[in-house]
Amino acid sequence: MxxxxxxxxxxxxxxxxxxxxxxxxxxxxxxxxxxxxxxxxxxxxxxxxxxxxxxxxxxxxxxxxxxxxxxxxxxxxxxxxxxxxxxxxxxxxxxxxxxxxxxxxxxxxxxxxxxxxxxxxxxxxxxxxxxxxxxxxxxxxxxxxxxxxxxxxxxxxxxxxxxxxxxxxxxxxxxxxxxxxxxxxxxxxxxxxxxxxxxxxxxxxxxxxxxxxxxxxxxxxxxxxxxxxxxxxxxxxxxxxxxxxxxxxxxxxxxxxxxxxxxxxxxxxxxxxxxxxxxxxxxxxxxxxxxEFPISNEGRRLFAFLTGRGRIGRRFAPRFWEAGMSMGRERVLYVIASKKWHVAKRLVGAIREATGLPCLDYIFNEEETPLPDLGGIQSSIAKRTRHRRAMMRMLFDHHGTDRLLICLDTSGLDHLQDFAADRCELRVLEIDPVYSDAFLTGHARRMGLIGAGTDAAGLARLLPTLRHDIAYEVEGLRSAGLPHHDRLREGASEAELARTIADFLQVGQEEAARIAATPDLFAD
Incomplete structure (x- = not known):
């Protein structure tokens, strides 16, 4: 013993x-x-x-x-x-x-x-x-x-x-x-x-x-x-x-x-x-x-999350040879900004089917997002982020298009500001959903902030922080003065959704209506 x-x-x-x-x-x-x-x-x-x-x-x-x-x-x-x-x-x-x-x-x-x-x-x-x-x-x-x-x-x-x-x-x-x-x-x-x-x-x-x-x-x-x-x-x-x-x-x-x-x-x-x-x-x-001790093991991640809120300047500094890199003056980059990735992907699928527009998912947030071989620049999120303008130009060239759509988490304001400073046209569609406690709990679990052993009291302390954190990101997005920013609001009528989609994508009402009619668009 x-x-x-x-x-x-x-x-x-x-x-x-x-x-x-x-x-x-x-x-x-x-x-x-x-x-x-x-x-x-x-x-x-x-x-x-x-x-x-x-x-x-x-x-x-x-x-x-x-x-x-x-x-x-x-x-x-x-x-x-x-x-x-x-x-x-x-x-x-x-x-x-x-x-x-x-x-x-x-x-x-x-x-x-x-x-x-x-x-x-x-x-x-x-x-x-x-x-x-x-x-x-x-x-x-x-x-x-x-x-x-x-x-x-x-x-x-x-x-x-x-x-x-x-x-x-x-x-x-x-x-x-x-x-x-x-x-x-x-x-x-x-x-x-x-x-x-x-x-x-x-x-x-x-x-x-x-x-x-x-x-x-x-x-x-x-x-x-x-x-x-x-x-x-x-x-x-x-x-x-x-x-x-x-x-x-x-x-x-x-x-x-x-x-x-x-x-x-x-x-x-x-x-x-x-x-x-x-x-x-x-x-x-x-x-x-x-x-009996239920082990959640979220301590370090939770501490880093809670103490990291509100910090400024988390972007990678551009390399000196990239300072003049542009995606191209005649090109249009469409960005769907959403914390609910599944909703954005559902919308992207409908856009791809209705318009044929080349669409990519969360290339700056998900390592496993399918991408073509771009000489290694696509091999990790760190590289994609560090060389983001160069990578976007290569993606435009790869698809042979002047119009390209990507998804981005609402935490990616620095990406959007960088793209807005480029000579291309940037158009942003913010998905404005309802964030239920169930979604926030799942989000916390995916981030590693909680585990199976986290009790109700610990969760109750965390959820308001998560809700405030998302609100903080969204407010930063809305206050950034981006040149073209639309908002797709959960609860809006199908006609209102169609008008917003038509304005964002610069497409006709018929195409926009088909996209807006996507079944369970905002469902969790």
């Missing part, structure tokens, strides 16, 4: 540390605590005084920790050694911070670890992956770091510059392929013992990592990948965490309880110190014995 030894790295809030230790050892698990030696003396004394007599808890030798320094790895090693020595029955060792809290029960966690005997640790190739988003990259490894970037910024960067100028570079140990990933992991006993035995034989490895920058993101990640067969590694963390666009951890509050429980993780960080209700509910969860 699985028994988890938690390795808790903490430095503040003695009462919270004591409570967390008692909660996480209440279901038969154990814990080794490292209290940062920089913490106030009163914190250490309160934590040690309250927990020293607990047989499920031990304390690691303390070191002064600094962000980005080797000291964080040393603190982890101290906690690991203490846990291995004190708890011979422990099967798994789970690294936690003081800001982490359980989002599943011990019963759920134990069953997962027993069912899948593996090590859970992110480990991506340091040089090939794009895991590092900001700051120095290769210099983390190739130069030596004796100063802390946060506390000694001037010395930190002058040291790097001096080593570059003097040509003082170094390489990692030849037999290691450096990996990178989250510092929060869960390792099996044999793996952790293997890491410590390897270090005892290889002091050169410790010497190298002592002067790398942010080694807690590379040290265990590299050694586990070096020592353990790939089939026994799950390249993920069991701790749910998200980062903002600025590289800062996302903080969770009281209303995130349902979202957190729906994620396929055992713990989450960071929980706000002010989220007392959330901490109370999560604190009771570990020893609850609960075994």
């Amino acid at each position: 699985a028994q988890i030894a938690f390795l808790l790295l903490c430095h503040k809030d003695a009462a919270a540390i004591i409570q967390k230790a008692r909660q996480l050892t209440a279901a038969g698990d154990v814990m080794a605590i490292h209290v940062d030696a920089n913490a106030p003396k009163a914190v250490w004394e309160e934590v040690h005084g309250a927990l020293a007599g607990n047989p499920a808890i031990t304390f690691a030798p303390r070191v002064r920790c600094g962000w980005g320094e080797w000291s964080l790895v040393q603190a982890t090693l101290n906690a690991a050694e203490a846990a291995l020595a004190t708890f011979p029955e422990a099967t798994h060792f789970y690294l936690l911070s003081g800001d982490c809290m359980a989002i599943k029960s011990a019963a759920w966690a134990h069953e997962l670890l027993e069912r899948d005997p593996a090590d859970y640790i992110e480990s991506f190739d340091f040089h090939e992956s794009d895991w590092i988003k900001t700051g120095i990259k290769d210099e983390r490894l190739t130069v030596r770091h004796w100063f802390n970037e946060r506390r000694q910024k001037w010395l930190f960067y002058r040291s790097i510059e001096a080593q570059r100028a003097l040509g003082l570079t170094r390489r990692p140990p030849a037999d290691l392929t450096i990996q990178i990933g989250s510092q929060w992991w869960c390792l099996r006993r044999a793996t952790l013992e293997g890491v410590l035995a390897f270090l005892a034989e290889r002091p050169d490895v410790t010497r190298f990592f002592r002067t790398t920058w942010i080694p807690d993101e590379t040290f265990f990640q590299t050694l586990v990948r070096h020592l353990v067969p790939e089939a026994e590694i799950r390249c993920r963390t069991l701790t749910f965490l998200m980062f903002t666009d600025y590289g800062m951890p996302v903080t969770f509050y009281n209303d995130h309880y349902d979202l957190l429980l729906g994620q396929d993780y055992l713990f989450a960080r960071k929980i706000s110190p002010e989220a007392t209700e959330l901490k109370g509910r999560l604190g009771d969860l570990w020893a609850s014995g609960r075994t």
